[in-house]
Amino acid sequence: MKIIKLLIQSSKLLFVLAVFSSALTGICSSFLIKMIVESINTENFNAASFQVEFGLFWVGYGVLAVVSSFAVSKLSQGIIHQLRISLSTKILQADFSEIERNQDRIFPILTEDIKTIYHGIDRLPSVTTGLATVLGVLGYIVYQHPTLSLAVLGLFLAVFILTKLSLPLTRKYQEKSRVLWNDIFKIFEGLTYGIKELSLNKKFKKFYLKEVIEKTSEEQNKYMVKESVVVAIASKSGDMVLLLGMAALVVYIFATGFVEPSVFGEFLTLVLFIIAPLSTVSGWFSNLKRIEVALEQISETGIDLEDTAHVVKPIELDEENVADDVIIDLVGVKHEYYNPDEDEHFELGPIDLSIKKGELIFLLGGNGSGKTTLAKMMLGLYPPKEGVVKYKGQSIDDSNREDYRSKFAATFVDSYLFDNVTHIDDADVLKRGEELLKTLEMTKKVRIENGKFSTTRLSEGQKKRLGLINAILKDTEVYLFDEWAANQDPHFKKIFYETILQDLKKAGKTIVVISHDEQYFDRGDRVIKLMEGQLVS
Ligand SMILES: Nc1ncnc2c1ncn2[C@@H]1O[C@H](COP(=O)(O)OP(=O)(O)OP(=O)(O)O)[C@@H](O)[C@H]1O
Numbered sequence: 001m002k003i004i005k006l007l008i009q010s011s012k013l014l015f016v017l018a019v020f021s022s023a024l025t026g027i028c029s030s031f032l033i034k035m036i037v038e039s040i041n042t043e044n045f046n047a048a049s050f051q052v053e054f055g056l057f058w059v060g061y062g063v064l065a066v067v068s069s070f071a072v073s074k075l076s077q078g079i080i081h082q083l084r085i086s087l088s089t090k091i092l093q094a095d096f097s098e099i100e101r102n103q104d105r106i107f108p109i110l111t112e113d114i115k116t117i118y119h120g121i122d123r124l125p126s127v128t129t130g131l132a133t134v135l136g137v138l139g140y141i142v143y144q145h146p147t148l149s150l151a152v153l154g155l156f157l158a159v160f161i162l163t164k165l166s167l168p169l170t171r172k173y174q175e176k177s178r179v180l181w182n183d184i185f186k187i188f189e190g191l192t193y194g195i196k197e198l199s200l201n202k203k204f205k206k207f208y209l210k211e212v213i214e215k216t217s218e219e220q221n222k223y224m225v226k227e228s229v230v231v232a233i234a235s236k237s238g239d240m241v242l243l244l245g246m247a248a249l250v251v252y253i254f255a256t257g258f259v260e261p262s263v264f265g266e267f268l269t270l271v272l273f274i275i276a277p278l279s280t281v282s283g284w285f286s287n288l289k290r291i292e293v294a295l296e297q298i299s300e301t302g303i304d305l306e307d308t309a310h311v312v313k314p315i316e317l318d319e320e321n322v323a324d325d326v327i328i329d330l331v332g333v334k335h336e337y338y339n340p341d342e343d344e345h346f347e348l349g350p351i352d353l354s355i356k357k358g359e360l361i362f363l364l365g366g367n368g369s370g371k372t373t374l375a376k377m378m379l380g381l382y383p384p385k386e387g388v389v390k391y392k393g394q395s396i397d398d399s400n401r402e403d404y405r406s407k408f409a410a411t412f413v414d415s416y417l418f419d420n421v422t423h424i425d426d427a428d429v430l431k432r433g434e435e436l437l438k439t440l441e442m443t444k445k446v447r448i449e450n451g452k453f454s455t456t457r458l459s460e461g462q463k464k465r466l467g468l469i470n471a472i473l474k475d476t477e478v479y480l481f482d483e484w485a486a487n488q489d490p491h492f493k494k495i496f497y498e499t500i501l502q503d504l505k506k507a508g509k510t511i512v513v514i515s516h517d518e519q520y521f522d523r524g525d526r527v528i529k530l531m532e533g534q535l536v537s
Helices: 002-010 012-041 047-093 096-101 103-122 124-144 146-193 195-200 202-256 261-300 371-378 401-405 427-439 460-473 490-506 518-523
Strands: 326-339 344-356 360-365 386-391 408-411 478-482 510-514 526-531
Touching: 002 012, 002 047, 012 047, 012 124, 012 261, 047 103, 047 124, 096 103, 103 146, 103 261, 124 146, 124 261, 146 195, 146 202, 146 261, 195 202, 202 261, 326 371, 344 371, 344 386, 344 510, 360 371, 360 518, 371 478, 371 510, 408 460, 427 460, 427 490, 460 478, 460 490, 490 510, 490 518
Parallel strands: 360 510, 360 526, 408 478, 478 510
Antiparallel strands: 326 344, 326 386
16 A cells, blocks of 8 residues: 555654554553453452553553554654655656646645645554454454354454445545546636636626536535445445344344353443444545545656656766857757647757857747747756757756756746745845846845845836846856846836846856847847747748
8 A cells, every 4th residue: 555655654663653552552442341341240350450450451551542643643744744845856856847737736736635645644543543452352252252253253244345345436536526626726726816807807706606616616515425425325334234233143142042141242242342443444444545546646747756766866067178169059859749628739849059158049939939848948847859958068868957957047928936035145146136136226126135035026027027136146157038028118128138138148148038029139149030839040
């Protein structure tokens, strides 16, 4: 079972401690049950030895139950922490295009699936203790009443089969309800980020509430209720089979005199003691299915939590002893997208492009011609499907791609401005940052405080300017600006093309600018043009 593997991976010591202490708690509880039942039927009851023995097991039960709860809660908190770290690491290590394709599914995984796994693990102490109690008491009754036990074991087997039979149906509804979570998260995203559009359109707002939110939520509720009904039917029919079986046994015993009623009474008391822990254990099976569904959702995004074998050891690119007149060389590179929803296919390339060190290149092209895709390939975010990307003559592959990416700073149309990261931690960077804030006329709005910008509550154009400062402060060899100037007013466009880009060029930086501002193209060294995924000039 995957979850057990993850638990062991989390901490072997805690896992062993949790299992042992829970099992010992169960054994103590079965001894306590046995002592109570036996004392009722003992003619020469020795109160003194009963008190000592009972006291020992009673204390043992209490101490071990606390130890097992502590171990399991440390283990479950640890695994949640590790899952978050491991998922975040895997997301950052995973193939960028895979994550980009599954972007909508990442947030539900980080919240919903982790919660499901946590709740599954959280119940482990009662499940292990329950299982140990059931096995302990069962062992005792089999030893004491072998014939009678056979009938009860048969009944338990029937209960187990009933639970097992219901599992595929339970899982089906769990899967359906979990898949709908992805839609619900997307709906909430729309509700949060699309609040302007919703607020401005009465009809759309009503539609979104009634037809989108209510319908999806109702559909999910439907599957959750179905799942609960299946679980309830399975567990209640198990109880009914058990009760019916017991009643049949009572009738049979009284009719045949098969065993003494007092013996049967003791036997029955023992059996009744294990019904509750048995139901805890069988109930956990449906929980286990929910964990499986959650883990499957995680692996469907291309993230394998157990896979450590495929992490390639990163190596750094050589910066010395290399001819660096051509800094980036794209040789016959290709990329393609396939949109299954529209059965649409987009192909970029094959593209050959050599960029010299210190060049300022403008990349032009119509909407959808593939400029951003080419930029992502140049930045090493998309490994080419065919062809090769070279940096100073060195081919880029899985081992050096991370170092290659670090040679770039970029701004995208949809760049994200982190407001919780301290990165201006050096006096020179701070000085440069303050100069840039001045150049881009942001000093009245933003200051640099404690290594970061004082605010990100800005207009879209201002946010873009802050993003540009962030990129420049990275002080990398190559810069790529994807339509940075698109939403800037003419004044800031001029600052960008005539001051910022020229300063970077003077500092020997290589720059690729995706732009439609043809009036500034004479400030660059070269203009290249994309049309329908092909370089035409
Ligand atoms: N993640 C993606 N998955 C599938 N198809 C995509 C994806 N990104 C872009 N495309 C498709 O690839 C084509 C090229 O897109 P790209 O963003 O590279 O164009 P662009 O030239 O930058 O366009 P624009 O000027 O509108 O920003 C488009 O047809 C687009 O629909």
